[in-house]
Amino acid sequence: GSKTGENDSAGGVTADTSGDTVKVGLLNSLSGTMAISEVTVRDAIMLAVEEINAAGGVLGKKIAPVGEDGASDWPTFAEKAEKLIKVDRVAAVFGCWTSASRKAVKPVFEENKALLFYPVQYEGLEQSPYIFYTGATTNQQIVPGLDYLKAQGKKSVYLVGSDYVFPRTANKIIKAYAEANGLKVLGEDYAPLGSTEFGTIVNKVKASKAEAVFNTLNGDSNVAFFKEYKSAGLTAASMPVVSVSIAEEEVKSIGTQYLAGQLTAWNYYQTTSGAANDKFVKAYKAKFGADKPTSDPMEAAYVSVYLWKAMVEKAGSFDVEKVKGAADGVTFEAPEGLVTIDGATQHIHKTARIGKIGDDGLITEVWNSGGPVKPDPYLKGYTWATGLS
Amino acid sequence: MKALTEMNPRLRAGLGFGLGAVVLFAAAPALLTDFRLSLLAKYLCFAIVAVGIGLAWGRGGLLTLGQGVFFGLGGYAMAMHLKLADAGEGNMPDFMELYGQLDELPAWWAPFANPAFALAATVLLPMLVAFGLGSLVFRRRVRGAYFAILSQALAAAMVILLIGQQGTTGGTNGLTDIEGFFGYDLDDPVNQRMVYFIIAGVLLALLALTRQLMHSRYGELLVAVRDSEERVRFLGYNPANVKLVAYVVAAGMAGLAGALFVPAVGIISPALIGIVPSIEFVIGVAVGGRAALLGPVLGAVAVAWAKTALSERFPGTWTYLQGAMFVLVVAFLPGGLASLWGLVKRRREATVPPTPPAEQPVLVKEAAA
Amino acid sequence: MTVILGQLFTGVSIGAVLLLIALGLALTFGQMNVINMAHGEFIMAGAYTTYVLQQTITDAGLSLLVALPIAFAVAGAMGVLLEWALIRRLYTRPLDTLLVTWGVSLMLQQLARDIFGAPNVQTAAPDILTESTSLGADLSIANSRLFILGLVVLAVAALTAALKFTPLGRRIRAVVQNRDLAAVSGIPTGRVDRLTFFIGSGLAGVAGVALTLLGPIGPTMGTNIIIDAFLVVVVGGIGQLKGSVIVAFVLGMLQAMVEYLTTLSVAKVIVFIAIVAFLQWRPQGLFTLRTRSLA
């Protein structure tokens, strides 16, 4: 890249849209512990890019994706984000999974006034002017999950999570909710990301005699947790687990013999009905294989590319500020149903769904919010949540 | 070139430092874009860690697989100060209110508001920890693979500890979003350059210090301890102390490197101090040449640069290339890249008609690990 | 009370897993001084072997049994290849093996990702191994854990007997202790090295099969537990199988007890502190072999 172009950072880097293509960045872990999840997200983004290009591109320009490997290492995410912005001069970046990686890149996007689309459910309590959050915030996933448990008459829960910012913050919210709603939290345990020894935690869960478990474990740990859970004689009937980070892909790798009957809270399942989803699932399987499931973060990532396209076209420009300005009210007929960008928070309206894992490994919806829920990252609309942020 | 090898070693060293200064202070800033220069600043921080490892491992035989710990201590000490400075007098860093739900600053954070304390701590804290652990471990003659595995476990334990204290350490996130550096705005490219120059200067100064140490009597004694610790004891030295000096100095360097890394990159997190980065530090040293003075610097920069360059060019397959590089260099070039020069020289000599072999200087035995 | 008993068994079973993984290291690291960081990837190879076998042998129980010897052979063969290509050049600089095999482990992880995909894969366990045996009121223990415990006991017994009482065992030990002298005593050192590495790596493969019952099967499954396994060998005393056995169970127990009272993270840190303290008392591990040489 030219030196002057790269150095022009004080006022933000302008994307290079001089040719007949527009570059976008794909920032996911292709190696390390998070590759397990993030590779599928990259695949979904690539699918959207190809579809859009086949349909003529964005503002007449074909999208040229530039991939970088975040390597499951947060500082590397920051380095690669800066590279995509300054060297490749991409118009937008799609990616990141863990909240830790998002926290690492956030200052980079803010400093350079560049756009990130973040496709994973997260803990809320954040709002960056340069990030669009296309996954669920807490009131679109965790709170509905708790409401569901309450509706089922559960009086006590045990909290199990990975030791990082998303589960810890989520559990803080859960505890606030529990206190206000007469739910007892009988214990709270964390395992480091990647940890696979759950003997003690499961013993503690079992001894607590809680009526349900709220699970915010991420990645590999889920496999070990559910195998241990079943071995300890705990079942979906005796003590159901509500998980917020296992989707179809994870179900597939844990094994239905360990999971049948357990609950998940998401905004999308492969089985979600609707023409948009049928098309998405079909296209995905055609490209990546019939045995590859689609999942919520993949769908959110796929949607984010379309949302960006719609924003750009509404703004008539790739310019970041103009695109941001055009965001409010942009809609897309997504696989999960209609989604709408909330310009004020840069989150999107999403439908909340509780699903039950079936014997065939697919998740079927047992409850939904009836329509898109307005995003409320700071839980301002919930009285029990005052003091959280 | 022949003249160079015969030159007075001090003169040669002086020339070398001059050359290094020209490269770091003139050539690099002129040729590189701001983004690449900031990456170089990061690599140079790793190089500072590597200089210390070169001393402790290359000379002293202490395979320390936990330098990330000291890097982290220095980095966190600096980042804590900068976070407090960013927050402003009397305020708490943003993440604490958010995730820690703390009403006031934890007591152990408070002193870091003082810039002098924080600066001193970046170097002294790692040295202190190294001193504590080293005194225990060396005095009881834990060494070789034992020491290597133990130091590795230390890095793992430190990471777990940091991650578990999210409210006060930032957990896995680490301390991010650092904006100012003693009053200078780090967003400003001019100030980023200043940070680069500081790092380059510190690296050169530490190289000079290390060279002096390596060539001193202490340097010889350190090699003696590496070769035969027990024998040194019978000469009236306590080898634990000899090792301790190298270990503590290396820890101090790693701490300083961590402290400088923070303004250069704007983040410090457990991901930078665990087992993987700690091993990568050591591999950089091995790739460059563990026993040479400049080997570790070259290796650290080469390995970090290769990681960036390879992963940019081959995002899907770069780990093959990285792994292969580690394997090939360490297995087949035990002296590291620094020994290439010697190999080339030897090849050239080999084509010269052989002088009577008996008179030739005896070859240095391969540095045993 | 039942909780305490349950935790005791958890400790034992953590110990059994640690030991199963450390057993191969006790050979390659303990006997041969090779710090094989790719040991975790050999475990991974064993697990993927189970997965691949299940594609053809659909009976979960049968495929698990068949997987044990085949995984042993697969991982063992990988070990032999590694020994032949790299390790044999490094016997004079044992600490360098750590760095070289680290590079190998990076490559093997990527290879697994390219062959099997980045996401984890799933194997089915025979139903009996996903259930638990009830021991009265609230106490039940997982059958998979019992299976692993049995497997470990068998493996330890076989390995101990082989090392202590067979000519091969003598040869393995002799070659490490004085390579040149072994060669001039008529021992084909190269072959003994390869055989030792075969067995050590093969045991990793067996561990991989067992781990499919407990945890994820994916490209990074080997990295998490490997440091703990090295600690077991170090604290047990390098070259001392009985040390590894005792230490694995003691560490497992300590981990389980402390974790029950505190958290997983705190338990890990406390275990580490305990190890440092222990090495203050016994710097060469639980069992040591002294010699009179100064080396």
Place this chain on the structure above:
Amino acid sequence: MSETAGGLRIRGLRVAFDGFVAVDGVDLDVAPGDIRFLIGPNGAGKTTLVDAVTGLVKATGSALFGEQELLGREVHRIARLGVGRTFQTAALFEELTVLQNLDIAAGAGRSPWTMLRRRGAVPDDVAYALETIGLADRRDVLAGTLAHGQKQWLEIGMLLVQNARLLLLDEPVAGMSHEEREATGELLGKVAGERTVVVIEHDMDFLRRFARTVTVLHAGKVLSEGTVAQVQADPKVQEVYLGHATGEPAAQGAEA
């Protein structure tokens, strides 16, 4: 450091390994300036005795060097009291040059400040030792590449510069040729007087030439003690050690 040689006074020295008693209540007095030879069958406990005195193995009893009790101190502290030793199999710093080996041996008392500077000229005592041990022309060669015999010489050289006042030499001339033994013996003669020397040796020829007094150890106990002639004539010593070879005592005799 005072320059007067001290004597060695051992009382009731006992070393046991897992039930096996290697040194079993030895009393031994070596007068200041003496050259005492310690002989006895393989496994008699000679090396173990030296190990005990230099702090390498735990022992009970007492070992006084001058006024100082040696037992129970750490190895490097004993060395600083002026006790130096060599090893039955040479132990050198193989990756350092001959000169560096000697310089390190000379330097245990150096101040930190001196340690942190580089060596200027070759110190006098080191230069002298280099000449004495005949390695002056190999001073910049790595010690690891010396031949077996040369290594032994270097070890003796290190003792010289270490300024030890009690020298404990474990088979110092093993593997040396006849001429070199002579030279070594003469060297020992020179350094004794202001130093006290204890030599372990199996070479009877060497012993006859250079010993002033002899102690014979057998199965961890003192079997016999006296002048060379007295000890050689002792039937118990002939029985367990020298052999009944008529005429010249076995191999070494031929070189006399």
Place this chain on the structure above:
Amino acid sequence: MMLRIEGVFAGYGRSTVLHGVDVTVDDGTVTAVLGHNGAGKSTLLRAAIGLLRPKQGMVLFGGEDVTKLPPHVRVARGMAYVPQGQQCFPHLTTAENLQLVADGRRGGRQAMASALELFPALHGLMRRRAGLLSGGQRQQLAIARALITRPKLLLLDEPTEGIQPNVVAEIEQAVLSLAGVDGLSVLLVEQHLGFALRAAHRYHVLESGRVTSSGAGGTGAEPAVRAALTV
């Protein structure tokens, strides 16, 4: 011809220690190699057994070229070697040190017994780990270990170093009788001229890696050898 070393150049790394050495050992005879410290005697034996690959030259054993064979194959063919410096497998017991060599060898058990006859002192030490033995005990163990293979050619590097006088005499007797009775050939490196020359049928003097004089053994050769050594 049991052993023939022809024009061997060998050394370590870049340095050459042996400069075209020729040495032969006839069937059933003892050949002594004498020389100062550092002359290259041990290097010569290392080249003969195969621990060191010659840079040039050949090693013939029983008429066959063994230059490229690894040590264990040479041992299998009938060579044995006792290195200098009382080497052993320190963590194996004395018994295991011996058993190791007897393993899988026909008549191994008996060979072990007869090797032990030579060193009765080892009997009481069978269960002690070799690394704990005294120097002399280790040396006796080393010689016994070499004899268990019932070699045709024995390479001895200063076998009497560190051994008590009456045992030295026994070793001398053993070497002589084995060479005489069993047809064993011996290449002996020894500093004790008396022993060496009494035992040897031929001797070679090695100086700085070159053979500078040779001759028939026997005590009568001593003046000539001394002269060669002092030059």
